[in-house]
Amino acid sequence: MKKIWFRIVNFYKNAKLNVKLLLTITLIMVATLVLVLGGLQYAFSLYDEQIYAKSSQVLMMSSNSIEEELERVEEVSYNIAVDPYIQKILLDLQENVEGYDFYRLEQKMGDALEKYIDPENYIDSIYLYDSAGREFLAGDSSNPIQQKDKELAFSQADRYEGKNYWMELAGNNGDLISVRLIRSYGNLNFENIGKLLVRVNLNRIVSDLPKPHGEIAGNIVITKGDEVFYSENGMDDFKEYHFMAQNAQGYSIEDIHGERTFVNHITTDFKDWTYWSLIPFNMMFSKITAAKYTLVLVFMLMFVFLISLGFNFLRKITDPIQELAFTMQEVQRGDFQAVNLLNPAMVDEGEVGILYRNFITMIHRIDELIQENYSKQLLIKETEFKALQAQINPHFLYNTLESVNWLAKINQQEQISSMVEALGHLMRYSTNFNQDFIIFEDEIEIVNSYLTIQKYRFDDRIDFQMDIPAYVKKYKIPKLILQPLLENSFKHAVEPSVDLSVIKLQAYQEEDRLLIRIEDNGPGIDPLILKKVKEGQVNPKGTGIGLNNIDDRIKLYAGEQYGLTIENLSGKGTAITVVLPVQTG
Structure with a gap:
């Protein structure tokens, strides 16, 4: 943790001024x-x-x-159970009446029960069963009670022995049944003479309740245990939601069918029912949520505004400093002309303006000193180059004259003319000190003249292969680079050998570098020996300045990153690579 904190602090310290501003304002705004x-x-x-x-x-x-x-429904149920007229009818029904007598008693029972059907009591229907199990119905008969529900109601009636029992009808949203056992009170023997079932429409009770409007108006759900037996808006919405009240009273925010809902519940002593109030959260907090998002939006706009204001305020400081820092980097790379891009008139007269003008004055003075010193160094290098150029090995000239003499004496053929012509061409180029750089194509002409002479000398012992792309022929290179390298191959590869000697000359470009490679199949040159020769540790055979001359010339002309590299091909010859900058002008 300390390392992370140290890195953050270090990053802030080393960051640019505009980055520090952004981070500081961002931190303040985020904290706020x-x-x-x-x-x-x-x-x-x-x-x-x-x-x-x-x-x-x-x-x-x-x-x-x-x-x-x-x-109130329980009270009605009790009144029905103790009604003397109804009890007398139930006692008469125990005498196994049939036919018209039963019909007459059935009509009386129906009339007696109809008196208790009152819409204000929310009673849908009244079911009364005598001791023989015969049913007497008053009220709505369109939705009869299922047989399994009747059997459960009868068992609960016997269990509670005359007390009221509320039973929820499964599969019927909000339908309740008040179950009570009817016992005879006339002779105080408390004989079981019937069973009473009063069906109540709970949905009508809930719909008639005075409900608030607006944010806290929601859906009322009633559960017994964790089973839902009534929902004001229907049962389908809560098939997958599990109602579980851990406390007698409380609230929470739940996700019901993908919608956040404010859920409030309270458990009463009445049948241990739990009443739930479900209010859609978005509806209840729509205004608050809108205010929250509005506040966040205002903060974001303020953040953007402050960032813009801060940058506009500091651009007059940071932009000149950054421009000055960029110019310093360009000057560090050697581009002293970059200082001319600075415009002190666009900078205020404060500290930044003083820094601008002092820096420009300093760079102009440094540039004058460098130009003065550079002119002196150019003069020194030109003098060194002329001295090196004058040291071209005359070994080739001696061998050429010897060959011409040999041909003249022995063969007396016209080949002498071509050799002398090639020699004259070489002499003119090698002794011309007015032109230091030539195009690659002219250097190839020098090579061809040199090869003309050497082919007459070594006849069929030479296999020369040249691969020069057309675009390379237009590049400019220092004069007399290739001929001394070929001379080196003839001296160390062709002359000592009696077999066929293969010499390959190829040129190619890699990015902004021109590479010229000459390979032979001679015995090879040990690079360590060559290094020692160059350092003066070993005395070379001959003059020993051929390769050194070329390497020094290239470095004087292009820089230390260019020059010659020698590769020993493991007994298969020597490869010399010349690295030059690509130059077309």
Whole structure:
């Protein structure tokens, strides 16, 4: 962690001025944004608690209203069970009446039950069963109770022995049944004479509740345990959501079907039901969310504005400094003309302007000193070059004259004419000190003249191969570079050998460098010996200045990164590579 922190601090210290500005303003804005968002989040949490308190109050009032209505239904159920007229009918039905007598009692029972069907009590239908299990119905008969629900209701009625029991009908959203055992009270024997089922429409009770409008108006769901048996907006939306109340009262923000929802719940003593209030979060906090995003947008706009203002303010300082730093780098690379691009008139008269003008004055003075010293060095190098040029090995001239003499005496043929012509061509180029650089194509003419003479001398013992691209022929090179290298190959490869000697001359370009390579299949030259010759540690055979002369000339003309390299081809000959800068002008 310390290393990371050290790297961050070091990066900030070494960063440019505009980068430091960006980082500083960004840090300030981010810190401010974090503090504001933290305060907003705290305010939102307080707002959540207020919403929870309000929604809990509404939910409590709703649950109390629902339970009050259900208690009224319980009261109606009790009144039916103890109604003397209904009890008398149930006792008469125990005497195995049939036919018309049963029909008459059935009509009486229906009329008695109809008196208790009151829309204000939210009772849909009343089912009464005598001791023989015969059913008497009053109210809505369009949705009868399933047989399995009847059997469960009968067992619960026997279990509670006359007390009321509320049973939820599975598969029916909000349908409840008040179950009660009817016992005889006339002679106080408490004989079981029937069972009473009162069907209540819970959805009608909930829909008639006074509900708030706006943010805290949501969907009411009622569960028993973790099973949902009623939802105000239908049961389909909560098939995959698991309602589990860990506390008797609380709230949370849940993801229901991909939508954030404010969920508030309260558990009552009435049948251990849990009432849930589900309010879409986006609907409840739409205004707050809009305010939050608006605030973030304002901060982002302020951030951009401050960054722009800061950069515009400091550009007058940073841009001249950066331009000055760039010019210094160009001067460091050797381009003293880059200082002419600086315009002191565009800079204020402050510290930066003084730095501008002093730097320009200093560079002009340095450039004058360099030009003066450079002229002196050029004169010295030109003198050295003329001295080196005058030291061309006369060994070739002696051998050529010897060959001409030999041909003249022995053969007396016209070949002498061509040899003398080639020799004259070579002599003219080698003794012309007025032209130091020639195009590659002219240097090849010198090579051809040299080869003309050597072919007469060595006859069929020479196989010369040349690969020069057309574009290379237009490049300029120092004069008399190739001929001394070929002379070196003839001296060390062709003369000592009686077999066929192969000499290859090729040229190619790599980026901005021109490479000329000459290979032979002679015995090779040990580079260590050549190095010792150049350093004066070994006395060379002959003059020993051929290759050194070329290498020195190239370095004087192009620089130390150019020159000759010698490669011993492991007993298969020698390869000499000349590295020159590409020059067309």
